[in-house]
Amino acid sequence: MHNGSLSNHNNLRRELVREGMTFETENDTEVAAAYLSSKMEHGQNLGQALESGLDDLDGFYTFVVGTKNGFGVVRDPIACKPAVMAETDQYVAFGSEYRALAGLPGIEDAKVWEPEPSTVYFWEH
């Protein structure tokens, strides 16, 4: 899930196509997804792939990425796209604003916080 826009997606797409990735759209978010998939195919876990993305993805973005066993969040260095997270012993939740989380069970006692810019948050089980 992506809120924002990438300014170097055309170049990244060309590089990923050369690597053998296939694309269905001209959309920048698909490039980000393909980029992360490519990194994970080369042995990185989701957290490492998101770290790499901080160097290679240019533009503004808040990404929320789910894999079979992982969940990650990263924001660009300017972090103007909103993000709020809630964490309890039972779950980690993400929303673009608190309103989206207000109905969650136990939200009153959850740790509610905003992810920092240029910082990878990553959970795996």
Next chain:
Amino acid sequence: MHVFDLAETPLRELNSALHNPPAGANDIVWEIRNPRGGHAVAVGIDSDLQVEVHGNVGYYCGGMNKHATVTIHGSAGAGVGENMMSGKIIVEGDASQYAGATGHGGLLVIRGNASSRCGISMKGIDIVVHGNIGHMSAFMAQTGNLVVLGDAGDALGDSIYEARLFVRGQVKSLGADCIEKEMRPEHIELLQDLLDEAGVEGVSPSEFKRYGSARKLYNFDIDNVDAY
């Protein structure tokens, strides 16, 4: 005391009532329950009311406030107290991005932490944050005072005009044209007044450093082109 439960009453009804309080009424206390992250709670008040919001609010709570005292017993979303003119807004929890943005006057107190761009383009408001503030705070701040008891993030006071910034903790980095300045007796006095007004106890103005404009970027100069 007037009680509004936002689980039952539409927000517009609440704001409309706050904009037209009964003339000459002695009862100025308004209690708001179940905001559940709703936007624009208690915006545009223009009279001397005391508003108590119980719970977390969404965007722009208390925006454009004049005269009223709004207390949020919870955390606030983006733009709390945006463009406030006077009065007082107190956030008991944390505040999201651009708290107090473009504020012209009054006092905004955040008892927790504030996120990025706190006090961006402030125009006379006083902001006191008990915790830390995020990156790009006081960007293009024009006048007023920003007091931070904790730490400040990257690029504090970038392209600042004449606002005064007082930080007690660490500043991760200063933005373009923002420099540390001497704390003179008048600043100690001003800061003490702000701390008193914000209900801060046990903290001395001498623990703070002052930051402000180097005044090098006011007018375009080709030698500064990289800084714009």
